[in-house]
Amino acid sequence: MTHRLALATLLLFVTTGTAGAQSQPEPAPLAAPTGNAQRGKVLYETTLRCYACHGFDGQTGSPRLVPMARAEDIFLAYVRKPATPGMPTFAATPEAELRDVYAYIRSIPQAAPPAENLPLLKGILDRRTKAN
Amino acid sequence: MADSHDSSGNGSVDRRDFFKGAALGAAGLVVGGQRATAETPVLQPSVELPVASHDLSYAMPAQASSPAPARAAGQGRPASDFMVDVLKKIGFEYAAINPGSTFQGLHESFVNYGKNTAPELLTCLHEEAAVAMAHGYAKAAGKPMLVVVHGTVGLLHSSMALFQAWADRVPVVVIVGHHRNPSGVINRPHSAQDMGLLVRSFVKYDDEATTLERFAESAMRAYRIAMTPPMGPVVLTVAAELQESIVTTEPRIPELIMPAIPQGDAAAVREAARMLVAAQSPLIQIAKMGRTPKAWDLLIELSEALQAPVDVMGYSSWQKFPSWHPMYGNGGRGYTPDVTLGLEVTDMSAPARTARANGRKTISITSEYLFQGSNIHDFGRYSEVDLAIAADAEATLPALIEEIRKQTTPERKSAIAARGAKVAAAHKEVQLNAIRDARYGWDASPVSVPRIIAELGDQIAGDDWAIVSGHQFTGDWQRRLLNHDKPYRYNGDCGGFGIGYDTPASVGGALAHRKAGRLPVAIVGDGDLNFSPGVIWTAAHHKIPLLFVVHNNRAYHAEVMIIQRMAGVRGRGNENAHVGNVITDPNINYAQMAKAYGMYSEGPIENPKELAGAYQRALAKVRAGEPALIDVISQPR
Structure with a gap:
């Protein structure tokens, strides 16, 4: 993968991870993961405990892991040597396990329903909008 | 074993004298299944106390050789009854306790003489919980709760919560009992030469009341210090011997006189107003604000007068600002404050450093300048602000708001209004997106x-x-x-x-x-x-x-x-x-x-x-x- 594509993918990940807006762009189409999502779930929840920061489903916690915008190799490179302070490094974790975790994250529903479609949240949005 | 009375004259304690007539309130102490006798002595749990007048700065009570004479009806009353009168005058509604023998005198006075009313006892299963309850209560009620704890063990249990109240600048008033002249295997570890030392690093004031007169004054002083900004917990040690002594004449209970809260120097407040009115992008940061509900209204007035965003900061803050107010936030993306006003912010070192490096300004109004501890490093780093005002922020706000209004010309008013509209719009977008993230x-x-x-x-x-x-x-x-x-x-x-x-x-x-x-x-x-x-x-x-x-x-x-x-x-x-x-x-x-x-x-x-x-x-x-x-x-x- 070229550096330019990697950078674009990384920027896209950062953008989608932090915007939180309804109008976030669709992630670029990614190649199918090579790992095993079932094994990855066990690793995610039990061995590597990614859920501690990212939630059991990758949707809660900080930061969210979905929608996953990084390609598999970018993801591996990142978790081995993360640029983000606070993110632990998984340099010692076997490559196959990291690919399984990636496959699991990709298998999680990548989008959440619009807040306006959830009556409770719609009510809160309406009240906040009217407040001032 | 106490040995202050050597009746044998040969340098050793005569066992028979030592144990004769010991006032064993529980009809004798049983050790190992045997009751105490002259041949199988056991350690005495307490000494009988002398009848004392209120002005006795009492000496070590003598070992009783015979039970104290029965008191005639109407002759004096327990000193702890007087103590309850003092605490009632201060106005405590509640006293959180986990019981202990070092304050048995006070406890009995609370429930019988005081009718368990004002203060009403709250039974707690751990002293840390008792003080933490008082911490939460004080912030919600705007006044402290009394906590009464056992000597050493109770105070030590409560120390974590006292530390938290200290760090949060919240008033809690603690009374701790102990034995001035402890005897017995149980009482001795519950007594200390300097009880306050156990928690001195994280209380504003501690004292031991050695007479009733001193108790009355110290209790009033303790309350006053606890409630004067920067507020904080205080501890008053009261010996069981004093609590349980009999009062024949009583001292006067002084009035509780609270000081006027320090406000910012007038010239400094004027200068702060000048800087804020002239600022293109002011920011207000609040931490331990405010002591009373009035602070809420004042903060809204201040932010609206300046159309300045209010950053309620993080976990150490009391965060007393409406969360859906148009000015709630840090100004939105790209908002770079040129003047930052910190109100009761303990550590402004980071914004001050950033501001100095970029030609911007910081102002700090806080009572922290008036009093700070030294052992616990919750005071943070040295804040190199441009204008430091040693005063209670809440008490200073009315003067600051008035100055801001005086100094705001019609031209500045319209520029300020335009800024406010942008900030409000930015904040609304951030807040709505934050709500959407809940999906x-x-x-x-x-x-x-x-x-x-x-x-x-x-x-x-x-x-x-x-x-x-x-x-x-x-x-x-x-x-x-x-x-x-x-x-x-x-x-x-x-x-x-x-x-x-x-x-x-x-x-x-x-x-x-x-x-x-x-x-x-x-x-x-x-x-x-x-x-x-x-x-x-x-x-x-x-x-x-x-x-x-x-x-x-x-x-x-x-x-x-x-x-x-x-x-x-x-x-x-x-x-x-x-x-x-x-x-x-x-x-x-x-x-x-x-x-x-x-x-x-x-x-x-x-x-x-x-x-x-x-x-x-x-x-x-x-x-x-x-x-x-x-x-x-x-x-x-």
């Missing part, structure tokens, strides 16, 4: 924190609710999803970042709201709850209406992440990061725990669809005047 993991199991709070908010929308727990581990979802439009909607955090504050402090906060008929709710972590679980019995026993929602993520999750990071830094795997950090295997059932303590409860709930029904049933109990608990298995954050 992620909406139907997840374990339940997401925003789902827990959104469902709760829906059920209490028609109530005069108050959240009495902190938000350290709930990601501020309370302030995003619920409109904090009154000063009592939120009661701040722990102060010292120590776990174990939320659960007991919530009970104290709820008690403060009981009179006003408000609906208190607390979202507490499972880790927090386990530090003082007995306090939920206190809530049940004293019928303090409060809904506990247990944010049960079955771990100390911050620490899981910390160890993961450490393992990564050291190039080791993460497989063991959970060891010592998780609360599983077995899983604790908090609903059953609550039931064991006599409280209505439901759970554990793992399906978010079950929340609404559980909340409805539990809230029905709370509205009827009882506490209730719901255990929710939650996402980690």
